[in-house]
C-alpha cells in the first residue's frame with residue numbers, strides 16, 4: 036500500500052460551539068456594517084441639510100450685502116442731489132459740476148456719475164464719454180424724488196451691462212434735471228460671492244419683474260437673451276419639469292419674502308435655486324443657482340472619509356474575528372488534543388479511533404478492513420523489571436512504529452496501558468505486518484537497553500457489517516486478543532462468536548459469584564490420594580464445586596480462571612481452607628480417622644501481604660495440626676512472581692506447613708524450581724502422565740524426576756491415574772503415590788466421611 040503522510044484530523048470532532056461562535060461573530064460583523072452604513076447615510080443626509088441651510092444663510096447674507104451696496108450708492112446719489120438742490124441760484128459753472136461729479140465718483144464705488152439737465156445739457160464724471168441711453172430712463176423717474184434703480188446697457192467698454200440709480204434734482208418744486216449713478220452690475224455683487232460655493236454657483240439679482248439686474252460671473256454656460264430670469268435661466272436649466280410650473284413655483288416662493296430653496300430636476304443634473312429677498316428693494320431677489328452634483332462633490336470627501344473609516348473598522352473587526360477565531364481554534368485544538376490524545380504517548384485515544392474508524396469505513400466502502408487489538412505480552416512484568424520510565428519509553432517506541440506502519444486509510448489508538456487497537460486494510464498481510472512491526476519495535480527497544488523479549492499478542496476482528504458499532508468491533512478484537520493462550524507459541528487469534536459466548540458466560544458467573552459465596556453454593560469435594568503399593572488412601576485433595584440452587588454442579592474449570600482474573604479467587608481459597616479446617620475439626624472432635632487434606636492455593640494469593648498470617652489464623656481458629664493441611668501451589672514462569680513465591684513458601688515452611696508443587700510438567704517447568712523451592716510434595720501433572728504413556732523418552736524423564744525428587748527428600752504423587760497400566764508403570768519407575776479416577780473421583784464430603792473417616796474404636 037502506498038504510504039501517504041498521516042495527519043490527525045481533529046476537524047472530525049469539530050465542535051458545534053465553535054461554529055456557533057464564528058457565525059455569531061459574522062452576524063455581529065454584518066450588524067455592525069449595517070449600523071455603520073445607516074449611520075453614514077444619516078450623517079450624509081444631515082450634512083446635506085446642513086449644506087442647504089448654510090447656502091440659504093449665505094444667500095441671505097449676500098442679499099443683505101447687495102442691499103447695503105445699493106444703499107450706499109443711493110445715499111451717495113441722494114446726498115449729491117441734495118447738494119445740487121441746495122445751490123440756490125443753481126449757478127454752478129460747468130467746471131464746478133464736473134468737479135462735484137468726479138468727486139462723488141471717486142468717493143463712491145460708482146463707475147460714473149451723470150447729470151442731465153432739463154434743457155438737455157448733460158455732465159458726466161467721465162467728461163468725454165457718450166451717455167446715450169440714459170435719457171430713455173427719464174420717463175420712469177418719479178416726480179417726488181424717489182430713487183429709481185434700473186438696468187441699462189451703458190457700456191463701460193468691458194461689454195458688461197450696468198445698473199443705474201436715477202434721482203430727479205428738484206429745486207423749489209421744479210425738476211431741474213436728473214442725477215444718474217452708474218455702476219457695473221457685477222459691482223452690485225461686490226463681496227457677495229459665496230466663499231465655499233463660488234466655484235459651483237452662479238448668483239443673480241433680479242427685480243420684481245424678473246429682470247436680471249446682476250449676474251455673478253459671465254463665463255458660465257447660460258446665454259442670456261432677454262435678461263429675464265424666468266425665460267433665460269429656467270430655459271437653460273434644461274429642466275425636465277414643466278417650465279411654467281417651475282416659474283409659478285419660483286414666483287410664489289419669491290413673493291413669500293423669506294429665504295429658501297427649490298430643487299429642480301434637469302435632464303443632466305439636479306439644480307437648486309437658493310433665494311433671499313433684498314430688503315431695501317421691493318420685489319428684488321438675490322438668487323444662487325447651484326448644481327446638485329457640485330454640492331455632492333463637496334460631500335464626496337466626507338463620503339470617502341466615512342467609507343474609509345467604516346472600511347478600517349470592518350477590517351479591524353475582521354482582523355479581530357480572525358485573531359479570535361485563530362485563538363479559539365488553537366484552544367479548540369488543544370482541547371481536542373486533550374480529549375482525543377493520550378498524554379503519555381500522544382497517540383490518539385479510543386474516542387478518536389471510534390470517530391475516525393467510522394469515517395474511514397464510510398469513505399472507503401470497497402476496502403476490506405480488520406480491527407486488530409494488540410498488546411505486549413507480559414508488559415506488567417516488563418514494567419516491574421525495568422521500571423515505569425523504561426516501560427513508557429517502550430510505549431512511545433510502539434506509537435512511533437505504529438504511526439509509520441499505518442497508511443492514510445488506516446487508524447489506530449492506544450486504549451489502555453500497553454493495549455492498542457488499529458483499523459487495518461485487510462489485504463491478507465495483516466498478520467505479517469504486525470510481525471514486522473513487532474520486529475521493528477523489538478529492535479528499537481533493544482537500542483533503548485530494553486532487553487526483554489518483545490512479543491505482541493493480537494486479536495483480529497474482520498469487519499463484515501460496516502454499520503456495526505465501532506466500540507463493539509473493538510470489544511470483539513479485544514476478546515480475540517484475550518483468547519490468545521498466555522503460554523502459547525502463536526500469539527494471534529481471530530474473533531469467533533464462541534468468544535462472545537464465553538464472555539457472556541463470564542459475565543453471568545461474575546454477576547452471581549458474590550451471592551453464591553454467601554449462600555454457601557461453593558462446596559468442597561474430596562479426591563483421595565492413594566498409596567498404590569499398599570493400596571490404601573493416604574490423603575485427599577479438596578476441589579471446589581459450585582452447586583447452584585438448581586443442583587447443577589459447575590466444575591472449577593469453568594470459573595477458576597475467571598476468579599483468578601477478577602481476584603475473587605482469594606475469597607474462594609480462604610473459604611475452602613476454612614471449610615476444610617472446619618471439616619477436620621469436626622472429624623477430630625468426632626474421633627474419626629483423619630487424612631491430611633491438600634488445598635489449592637492460587638498464585639493470586641501470593642500478592643496478599645497478609646496471606647501467611649491469614650492461613651495461620653484459620654488453622655488456629657479450628658486448632659488444626661499443621662500436619663493435616665497441605666497447600667498446593669502451581670509453579671510460575673515469571674521471575675518476579677517466582678521471587679515472591681519463594682518468599683511466601685519459605686515463610687510457610689517456617690510455620691511448618693506442608694507444601695506441594697501442583698501440575699508439575701504442565702507448563703514451563705524448570706528443574707531450578709526443584710532446587711530453589713522449599714516444598715514437600717511434587718505433583719506430576721495429568722498431561723505429563725498422558726504424554727509419558729506414549730513415549731519411552733517421557734517415561735525415562737519421569738523416572739529421572741522421581742529419582743531426583745527422592746534424592747531431595749520430596750514425595751512424588753502423580754495426578755490423573757486412570758488405568759492400571761499407568762499405576763504399574765508409575766510403581767515401576769518408583770512413584771508409589773497417585774491421585775486419579777482409578778482409585779476415586781472427587782466425591783462429596785459426606786460420601787468421603789462415610790467411606791474414609793471411619794470412627795476409631
Ligand code: C2E
Nearest residue numbers: 578579590591592611635636637755756757774775776781
Ligand atoms: P488440580 O488441582 O490439578 O486438581 C486435579 C484435577 O484433576 C481435578 O479437576 C480432578 O477432578 C482432576 N482429576 C483427578 N484425577 C483425574 C483423572 O484420573 N482423570 C481426569 N481426567 N481428571 C482427574 P477439577 O476438580 O475439575 O479441578 C480442576 C482444577 O481447578 C484443579 O486442578 C485446580 O487447579 C483448580 N481448583 C479446584 N479447586 C480449587 C480451589 O479450591 N482453589 C483453586 N485455587 N483452584 C482450584
Ligand code: MG
Nearest residue numbers: 576635667697
Ligand atoms: Mg491441585
Ligand code: MG
Nearest residue numbers: 697698718754
Ligand atoms: Mg493438578
